[in-house]
Amino acid sequence: xxxxxxxxxxxxxxxxxxxxxxxxxxxxxxxxxxxxxxxxxxxxxxxxxxxxxxxxxxxxxxxxxxxxxxxxxxxxxxxxxxxxxxxxxxxxxxxxxxxxxxxxxxxxxxxxxxxxxxxxxxxxxxxxxxxxxxxxxxxxxxxxxxxxxxxxxxxxxxxxxxxxxxxxxxxxxxxxxxxxxxxxxxxxxxxxxxxxxxxxxxxxxxxxxxxxxxxxxxxxxxxxxxxxxxxxxxxxxxxxxxxxxxxxxxxxxxxxxxxxxxxxxxxxxxxxxxxxxxxxxxxxxxxxxxxxxxxxxxxxxxxxxxxxxxxxxxxxxxxxxxxxxxxxxxxxxxxxxxxxxxxxxxxxxxxxxxxxxx
Amino acid sequence: xxxxxxxxxxxxxxxxxxxxxxxxxxxxxxxxxxxxxxxxxxxxxxxxxxxxxxxxxxxxxxxxxxxxxxxxxxxxxxxxxxxxxxxxxxxxxxxxxxxxxxxxxxxxxxxxxxxxxxxxxxxxxxxxxxxxxxxxxxxxxxxxxxxxxxxxxxxxxxxxxxxxxxxxxxxxxxxxxxxxxxxxxxxxxxxxxxxxxxxxxxxxxxxxxxxxxxxxxxxxxxxxxxxxxxxxxxxxxxxxxxxxxxxxxxxxxxxxxxxxxxxxxxxxxxxxxxxxxxxxxxxxxxxxxxxxxxxxxxxxxxxxxxxxxxxxxxxxxxxxxxxxxxxxxxxxxxxxxxxxxxxxxxxxxxxxxxxxxxxxxxxxxxxxxxxxxxxxxxxxxxxxxxxxxxxxxxxxxxxxxxxxxxxxxxxxxxxxxxxxxxxxxxxxxxxxxxxxxxxxxxxxxxxxxxxxxxxxxxxxxxxxxxxxxxxxxx
Numbered sequence: 001x002x003x004x005x006x007x008x009x010x011x012x013x014x015x016x017x018x019x020x021x022x023x024x025x026x027x028x029x030x031x032x033x034x035x036x037x038x039x040x041x042x043x044x045x046x047x048x049x050x051x052x053x054x055x056x057x058x059x060x061x062x063x064x065x066x067x068x069x070x071x072x073x074x075x076x077x078x079x080x081x082x083x084x085x086x087x088x089x090x091x092x093x094x095x096x097x098x099x100x101x102x103x104x105x106x107x108x109x110x111x112x113x114x115x116x117x118x119x120x121x122x123x124x125x126x127x128x129x130x131x132x133x134x135x136x137x138x139x140x141x142x143x144x145x146x147x148x149x150x151x152x153x154x155x156x157x158x159x160x161x162x163x164x165x166x167x168x169x170x171x172x173x174x175x176x177x178x179x180x181x182x183x184x185x186x187x188x189x190x191x192x193x194x195x196x197x198x199x200x201x202x203x204x205x206x207x208x209x210x211x212x213x214x215x216x217x218x219x220x221x222x223x224x225x226x227x228x229x230x231x232x233x234x235x236x237x238x239x240x241x242x243x244x245x246x247x248x249x250x251x252x253x254x255x256x257x258x259x260x261x262x263x264x265x266x267x268x269x270x271x272x273x274x275x276x277x278x279x280x281x282x283x284x285x286x287x288x289x290x291x292x293x294x295x296x297x298x299x300x301x302x303x304x305x306x307x308x309x310x311x312x313x314x315x316x317x318x319x320x321x322x323x324x325x326x327x328x329x330x331x332x333x334x335x336x337x338x339x340x341x342x343x344x345x346x347x348x349x350x351x352x353x354x355x356x357x358x
Numbered sequence: 359x360x361x362x363x364x365x366x367x368x369x370x371x372x373x374x375x376x377x378x379x380x381x382x383x384x385x386x387x388x389x390x391x392x393x394x395x396x397x398x399x400x401x402x403x404x405x406x407x408x409x410x411x412x413x414x415x416x417x418x419x420x421x422x423x424x425x426x427x428x429x430x431x432x433x434x435x436x437x438x439x440x441x442x443x444x445x446x447x448x449x450x451x452x453x454x455x456x457x458x459x460x461x462x463x464x465x466x467x468x469x470x471x472x473x474x475x476x477x478x479x480x481x482x483x484x485x486x487x488x489x490x491x492x493x494x495x496x497x498x499x500x501x502x503x504x505x506x507x508x509x510x511x512x513x514x515x516x517x518x519x520x521x522x523x524x525x526x527x528x529x530x531x532x533x534x535x536x537x538x539x540x541x542x543x544x545x546x547x548x549x550x551x552x553x554x555x556x557x558x559x560x561x562x563x564x565x566x567x568x569x570x571x572x573x574x575x576x577x578x579x580x581x582x583x584x585x586x587x588x589x590x591x592x593x594x595x596x597x598x599x600x601x602x603x604x605x606x607x608x609x610x611x612x613x614x615x616x617x618x619x620x621x622x623x624x625x626x627x628x629x630x631x632x633x634x635x636x637x638x639x640x641x642x643x644x645x646x647x648x649x650x651x652x653x654x655x656x657x658x659x660x661x662x663x664x665x666x667x668x669x670x671x672x673x674x675x676x677x678x679x680x681x682x683x684x685x686x687x688x689x690x691x692x693x694x695x696x697x698x699x700x701x702x703x704x705x706x707x708x709x710x711x712x713x714x715x716x717x718x719x720x721x722x723x724x725x726x727x728x729x730x731x732x733x734x735x736x737x738x739x740x741x742x743x744x745x746x747x748x749x750x751x752x753x754x755x756x757x758x759x760x761x762x763x764x765x766x767x768x769x770x771x772x773x774x775x776x777x778x779x780x781x782x783x784x785x786x787x788x789x790x791x792x793x794x795x796x797x798x799x800x801x802x803x804x805x806x807x808x809x810x811x812x813x814x815x816x817x818x819x820x821x822x823x824x825x826x827x828x829x830x831x832x
Binding site for chain 2: 012018046074
């Protein structure tokens, strides 16, 4: 198996350690022993030692969301995501990927996305290339939550910001998730960077894309010369400089910290500052860097029941602390929580929260 | 077993727990074959496969557990119960194959009862999740072992676990009110509705520590506590272990601190220096005392006066607070002993009139007979009548046999000597990690004819001997 020494070091450190078991959103949803960083590492270590085959562990590798809760929890700093992503590349290149993963890859190759759907016609009117500020909604929002795209652009327009927008906005997040660092991942990323670099400023809606631009693109040697800024941060700046007028209604909102913002980009505050502009922050358990993931759209394609449990577990955190309104920061978690909302509770995206207070 | 019969049993198990909760996948068998036991880890590290179950099942409750046990009894298939797999004694390893019953689907928090101060939960709940449930209501479980985040309620009960604030709040066996247990024949029973009574022997205490050999704990009521108004720490440095023992014994006659941890000179100079930063030579002791502020003020005064009398250097609160913050850090890879080292924790417990003698006897036995082994120890759980030793041997890579068979031989020889020394001097075979397969052979040496009580209960409840074979010496 062709994986880096770095990955082998992480595998050998994690294979007998259970310390992060309690925070894995998948393990907590399934109760399965294999859904732990230690089980994935143990399986990989046995492959490295020739005691089992790569195919035997491939399903389990794809049962990880890459949310990084385990990485954040590790007092030593081991990052299981590193070997998981390298293993995905090995799995795909060796032709032992599970059928459902191959199905998604084929769907992407056929339709341009893993969901096999077209962008909503309702977004066509928003397409333009007139501004030097690009609103990068990302594939998930364009394909799965078009209302979020419309609302976000409307909000920016209210603040006097005209933005360019296109329907082909693929950060390569899906390729990265499915195959790790492959030629296809890099090819899509390179083309996307070229597009971004035609603009002065890029406002990135989905923190998962934002993280990819700031971290992985850099690691892959793909330069982004445009100024890239997260949607939350941009919104906050518009409110603070007076371009966007909001009122504070005193309502309690609970932030569903997205892992990319909180753990990868070290930003646990911008979302809360936004809430503070229009209401009051009421936190539930497992917030900030310890945030419990609520949804992942690609995994919902091949393990929908588990992802429903993941969302329900997050709702349980909200219920236990009487957090009635959850505010999400990305499309995957918005959809997952929306689909499982208990009676008497509510989920809003950040832009919906701001819009209800203008 | 032939394919036909195997498939027949598989379909019956699927019928009991649902097809998606019954696995014969290699990944599930492999991940349930290695627990925290050094031998299982070494075996896997050397590229060998540990004994694996034939079926991995995850029942959701006592009813499904009952169905599984009825099937197992009919076909006379071994059943090994797996909680978190964080045990150090090999208790969860399916040595004889058969059914591996993973309890983690039984993880429901049924009730947080703030009137009678308990949480009722499935035995497969990760203890940290129970702690979160308590915290959400403003309470705490006060069970904080290093494996808090890895292990289940049932796992702690089955192995008589203990946490770092045990001196004040007790062991896990002090923290449970009522339990639901599925007997090997599939009957579902409940222990008495209150843990203190005069209604015959204590059913709780028959199943606590039984390590899955007498039945499967499926639900428990776990105590919760009011969060302390204050929790204060004080570090001390004793010149020698004897004065620390005497001072500690005296403190326990006056009040109960929550944390009491005394590290011998070798562990002070290694782990404590590395993690907590204590540089001076001596025996480091960390004490925490907590509760209502006025009472804690008095306890602090008594503590300082008593320890000063025995020459302890007061290191203030800094090291103790650092220790509290880092108390789990000790156990993360990179901070803890790990392969390729060989290591083990031979924890024992004894009354005060024996504990010091046991410590020195074990130290001498290990250091004399296995000069390649480093011996470190701390004393982390204290009572009015005695204390436990958490003593460890560590052998560096160069002295660990490459041949796994020879490695096992050396490992077991050290354990035999260490534990037999403890027993010979009045100690108990184990304090809070349990027995498992690691120490099963030493149970008869510990108990002598008293072992027939355990054997009688086992034979009566599990006549087919299907429950966790070769564990607990049964």
